[in-house]
Amino acid sequence: MSVKEREVLVVARNLGNLDRLSSLDGPLVIFGTIATSIARKVKEGNGTAIIPSQYLKIILDTQDAVNAIFDNFDLYDAKTKSPLIHELLKHSYTRTK
Incomplete structure (x- = not known):
């Protein structure tokens, strides 16, 4: 599976912070509309x-x-529910073998 096809499960660390993060004048807006869109989702x-x-x-x-x-x-990896970094490292390791 290519990285492009991988789906990622995003979990908020602080539910109360989502209003600010998803707003169009919030701190994520400087990283583009996708960042605020993720927070909104x-x-x-x-x-x-x-x-x-x-x-x-x-x-x-x-x-x-x-x-x-x-x-x-x-x-997290959406399929395995394991931390995304673990899946990416595992994928990277198997590609180098």
Whole structure:
């Protein structure tokens, strides 16, 4: 499965923070409309949402964006429910064998 096809389960770390994160004048807006869109989907999903991994590829282009996402959300592989980083490392390891 390519990274483009992978779906990511996004879980809010603080449900009370979602109003601010999903607003058009919130702190995520500087990372683009996809960042606020993710926050909005998580808010609509009562703290969770499934998104295409491509959204993360677009957003996570700076260290500030990485910090903002990982400060506010936990990311899991949507199929296995394991932390996304574990799945990516596992996938990377099997490709190098």
